[in-house]
Amino acid sequence: MKYFLQRIAFYLFTAWAAITLNFFIPRLVPGDPVQSLIAKFRGQLSTEAINSLYVLFGLDDDKGLWTQYIDYWKQLFHGDLGLSFTFFPSPVSQIIGDALPWTVMLVGITTVISFILGTSLGVLAGWRRGSWTDGLLPVTTFFSSVPYFWLGIIAIYLLTGPDSFFPSSGGFDSALVPAFDQYFIPSAVQHSLLPALTILISSVSGWILSMRNMMVTVASEDYITVAHAKGLSERRVAVSYAARNALLPNISGFALSLGFIVGGTLLVEIVFSYPGLGFILLQALGAKDYPLMQGIFLVITISVLVANLLADLAYLLLDPRTRKEG
Amino acid sequence: MTMEPVLEIRNLNVEYGLGDKAVRAVRDVNLTLHRGEVLGLAGESGSGKSTLAYGLTRLLAPPGVITGGEVIYHPEKSDPYDVLGLSDKALRAFRWAETAIVFQGAMNSLNPVHKISTQLTDVLKAHEPKMSDHTRNARAREMLKLVGISPDRMDAYPHQLSGGMRQRVMIGMALILQPQVVIMDEPTTALDVVMQRQILGQLIELRERLGFSVIFITHDLSLLVEFSNRIAIMYGGRIVEEAPAATIYRDALHPYSKGLLSSFPALRGPRRELAGIPGSPPDLAGMPSGCSFHPRCPRAFEPCSQHIPVLGRPDAQNGAARSVACWLHPTEQPVG
Ligand SMILES: Nc1ncnc2c1ncn2[C@@H]1O[C@H](COP(=O)(O)OP(=O)(O)O)[C@@H](O)[C@H]1O
Ligand code: SF4
Ligand SMILES: [Mg+2]
Numbered sequence: 001m002k003y004f005l006q007r008i009a010f011y012l013f014t015a016w017a018a019i020t021l022n023f024f025i026p027r028l029v030p031g032d033p034v035q036s037l038i039a040k041f042r043g044q045l046s047t048e049a050i051n052s053l054y055v056l057f058g059l060d061d062d063k064g065l066w067t068q069y070i071d072y073w074k075q076l077f078h079g080d081l082g083l084s085f086t087f088f089p090s091p092v093s094q095i096i097g098d099a100l101p102w103t104v105m106l107v108g109i110t111t112v113i114s115f116i117l118g119t120s121l122g123v124l125a126g127w128r129r130g131s132w133t134d135g136l137l138p139v140t141t142f143f144s145s146v147p148y149f150w151l152g153i154i155a156i157y158l159l160t161g162p163d164s165f166f167p168s169s170g171g172f173d174s175a176l177v178p179a180f181d182q183y184f185i186p187s188a189v190q191h192s193l194l195p196a197l198t199i200l201i202s203s204v205s206g207w208i209l210s211m212r213n214m215m216v217t218v219a220s221e222d223y224i225t226v227a228h229a230k231g232l233s234e235r236r237v238a239v240s241y242a243a244r245n246a247l248l249p250n251i252s253g254f255a256l257s258l259g260f261i262v263g264g265t266l267l268v269e270i271v272f273s274y275p276g277l278g279f280i281l282l283q284a285l286g287a288k289d290y291p292l293m294q295g296i297f298l299v300i301t302i303s304v305l306v307a308n309l310l311a312d313l314a315y316l317l318l319d320p321r322t323r324k325e326g
Numbered sequence: 327m328t329m330e331p332v333l334e335i336r337n338l339n340v341e342y343g344l345g346d347k348a349v350r351a352v353r354d355v356n357l358t359l360h361r362g363e364v365l366g367l368a369g370e371s372g373s374g375k376s377t378l379a380y381g382l383t384r385l386l387a388p389p390g391v392i393t394g395g396e397v398i399y400h401p402e403k404s405d406p407y408d409v410l411g412l413s414d415k416a417l418r419a420f421r422w423a424e425t426a427i428v429f430q431g432a433m434n435s436l437n438p439v440h441k442i443s444t445q446l447t448d449v450l451k452a453h454e455p456k457m458s459d460h461t462r463n464a465r466a467r468e469m470l471k472l473v474g475i476s477p478d479r480m481d482a483y484p485h486q487l488s489g490g491m492r493q494r495v496m497i498g499m500a501l502i503l504q505p506q507v508v509i510m511d512e513p514t515t516a517l518d519v520v521m522q523r524q525i526l527g528q529l530i531e532l533r534e535r536l537g538f539s540v541i542f543i544t545h546d547l548s549l550l551v552e553f554s555n556r557i558a559i560m561y562g563g564r565i566v567e568e569a570p571a572a573t574i575y576r577d578a579l580h581p582y583s584k585g586l587l588s589s590f591p592a593l594r595g596p597r598r599e600l601a602g603i604p605g606s607p608p609d610l611a612g613m614p615s616g617c618s619f620h621p622r623c624p625r626a627f628e629p630c631s632q633h634i635p636v637l638g639r640p641d642a643q644n645g646a647a648r649s650v651a652c653w654l655h656p657t658e659q660p661v662g
Contacts, residue, residue, distance in 0.1 A: 228421075231453060321438055
């Protein structure tokens with residue numbers, strides 16, 4: 001428990017450091033681009049919005065640095081990340097809030113499926129070495145070495161077209177209005193299939209390989225031989241002794257990959273013009289939309305930290321050796 | 327003690343690998359374990375002791391294969407059968423219930439992620455599915471008590487126990503189904519000398535109380551002289567001598583046995599190199615012709631490099647319960 005509290009303290013510190021860095025960077029950039037953008041939008045921005053941007057980007061030179069820093073935190077706690085220039089005059093928090101569910105649904109669900117599928121196949125492949133599952137290995141090695149955005153481009157080239165079932169871009173049919181109804185949901189699912197498949201194919205092999213290798217390593221442990229010697233059923237030995245132990249490194253890998261849901265698959269969203277965070281970030285970069293970029297980086301940082309915390313928690317739950325007494 | 331057999335190993339052969347590259351790690355081994363006895367198996371490391379133990383329980387990991395022989399098990403009340411011929415299902419039922427084994431790597435024999443209680447009770451679950459949870463737990467606690475561990479430790483994880491305690495847990499686990507045969511493969515090698523003796527003493531006491539038989543494997547002959555009834559000496563995958571412990575101690579016939587004996591220090595004391603035998607154990611891939619010990623044997627003579635001496639009762643000692651494989655003691659009565 002003490003260990004866990006230490007970890008939490010560490011992550012809080014890291015989050016604080018990342019946010020503080022976010023505060024300082026625009027203040028250190030010379031020849032302020034934000035100033036000029038604000039100037040450009042002068043007529044359209046309300047005084048309140050301009051104030052908020054001043055606070056975020058340190059243009060309110062008349063205040064001391066410390067006061068600026070306090071104001072910055074206050075704004076963050078109110079969820080105010082400023083206004084986006086690209087999607088003017090929407091607030092950054094709203095744009096991120098709109099894009100995040102797309103990313104989380106597409107990449108999140110795909111990551112979970114990929115992990116469960118890959119780990120199960122890895123258990124089989126590792127336990128029944130020399131059976132048909134060995135044929136899986138060259139194929140999976142091949143796919144894990146192909147970058148997924150490249151797979152995506154190939155998929156678009158081969159599988160989409162005017163008559164194809166698979167749409168080549170977007171998150172839903174543009175004729176529809178986003179809503180949880182019988183028109184929108186099937187359309188969203190249809191649009192997500194190809195990007196999801198792309199991510200799945202390229203990521204599942206990693207899980208298969210690492211789980212298989214861990215199974216092979218664990219299979220030679222003494223306690224596995226003992227489990228056999230005890231006359232336990234093959235299934236019990238495979239699941240409760242071998243897979244249970246082999247899973248440990250994969251679980252923390254999984255928790256970490258959850259952190260990269262937001263940051264790790266930007267390219268797939270870009271290739272498929274999928275309306276998630278990655279796609280938004282691309283637009284923000286193109287338009288030098290600093291408030292939006294900063295907001296997205298903040299989300300990515302926090303999700304990576306939360307994932308690390310989850311990884312620690314998972315390890316704590318699954319491996320008694322990490323649970324220190326007292 | 328009756329001389330009724332409980333486990334008969336007949337012409338057992340085990341190889342690692344297949345075809346030309348195969349290494350014969352156990353060669354034509356004949357060995358009988360009698361009801362209630364402690365049979366010691368000694369030999370330098372690499373002589374095939376563990377391979378023999380894994381072979382007779384069919385626990386060999388690839389590339390190990392049994393290439394011939396029989397392992398006849400005599401149940402207490404029914405007819406004997408060949409363990410090597412059992413179906414998978416019958417083999418699972420046989421394991422632990424009839425023959426339990428405590429391994430060389432006993433320090434790592436416990437799964438680090440499961441509680442001691444889980445690992446004690448899952449044997450019961452597998453072999454006696456009708457037993458209630460309550461009875462299972464009671465039985466597990468009883469076993470811990472038997473080996474001198476407080477039943478409070480049921481909920482401990484392996485890493486919370488000392489090496490000696492883990493070792494005792496393994497011995498308790500081995501006895502939980504009251505098997506007739508317990509095989510111990512260097513079970514105490516990782517422990518200090520005092521702990522070794524304490525645990526072994528405890529085991530022998532339990533054996534007297536519960537009446538199982540033990541095959542005790544070690545490279546430390548001094549332990550066997552102290553704790554076993556009979557001793558078999560292994561060299562290059564073969565049994566080269568077998569006799570009552572006291573006989574081996576006083577009057578070993580095989581030059582290799584003599585070497586092992588002269589190389590062991592005082593009964594209590596630090597281990598040292600096998601000063602009594604110059605040279606190193608044979609390479610299994612290129613085994614010397616004839617008696618595989620002949621390149622190291624101080625008494626080798628003409629037949630030794632030509633012909634393999636068979637294990638048998640030496641002619642000069644008709645009737646004595648001992649056997650040896652050496653041309654110095656030719657035999658008309660081969661074993662097996
Ligand atoms: N998995 C294996 N593959 C190939 N050879 C092995 C394997 N395990 C053991 N051997 C060989 O078999 C011989 C006997 O080993 P082992 O039975 O472990 O001896 P001991 O227990 O007497 O020290 C050794 O020479 C070793 O090199
Ligand atoms: S057979 Fe010959 S070489 Fe082998 S132990 Fe006897 S005397 Fe030595
Ligand atoms: Mg060994």
